[in-house]
Amino acid sequence: MQAVKGKLIAIGGAEDKGAEPEKDNFNRNNLNFFELGILRRIVEEAGGPNSRIEVITTASSIPYEVGDNYLNAFGKIGCTNIGLMHIRNRADTQDKDCLRRIQECDAVMFSGGNQLRLSVTDGGTEFLSIIKRRYAEEGFVIAGTSAGAMAMSKTMIYEGNAARAHLKGEVKMTTGLGFIDSVIIDSHFEKRGRFGRLAQAVACNPSCIGIGLGEDTGMLITEGNKMEAIGSGCVVIIDGHDVSFSNIADIPDGNPFSLENLKVHICEKGNGYWVNERKFIPE
Secondary structure (H helix, E strand, C coil), X not given: CCCCCCEEEEECCCCCCCCCCCCCCXXXXXXXXXXXXXXXXXXXXXXXXXXXXXXXXXXXXXXXXXXXXXXXXXXXXXXXXEEEECXXXXXXHXXXXXXXXXXXXXXXXXXXXXXXXXXXXXXXXXXXXXXXXXXXXXXXEEXXXXXXXXXXXXXXXXXXXXXXXXXXXXXXXXXXXXXXXXXXXXXXXXXXXXXXXXXHHHHHCCCCEXXXXXCXXXXXXXXXXXXXXXXXXXXXXXXXXXXXXXXXXXXXXXXECCEECCEEEEECCCCEEECCCCEEECC
């Protein structure tokens, strides 16, 4: 299979920007932007400060507030050629101006919010097909934070309370935007205690690599294979390829699952991972 020519930048977020609170989580998600260092990396990979970047706010329930926040944040690092796409429904994805803009930009940035809203709105549309084609055939950059990162993979977590994630059936999965097939991405990984959630997702899909993104932390993925950790935190890699025992197929829903020989790697800035070879990159 020919390697894709574009790049993915999946960011763990430091904000949800309008996300709907999880069940049993009553803390109001704040609107503080993640550290500007990751934004600078997005701009660099897109071709520099004059690059055209379209911010897609579909996942957010407060798109105009989120959009203004992005304009301000990119502006602080000298990048002003930013467009906002407040796509709210599937009809919006058919707008000729939106299709033209997505053909002409250098990068797209998916905001945080609700990843299911993002996949339901964009899945199967010409809008998404153009992005996927450009990612495969050109040096096109696709960035996303929080929900925007989680939706990048083919298999996507859309629900799962961390306190109950050790129980079979508590982690809900569906089809994401499908930019990369062989990973499952989770965000706000350490702060929200999501190890069990991603472990269950990998247990149900052992051919996939689990990527747990800390806040103000991301993974740059090139050629759909080589990953590089960026930002100030850490990325947790969960590999279920060598699991020698798993009971998750045999127990009833609501029961704790068990696994033997699940592999875990922790990447700081500069470390990485080969997805296809399942190999840690020390620097």
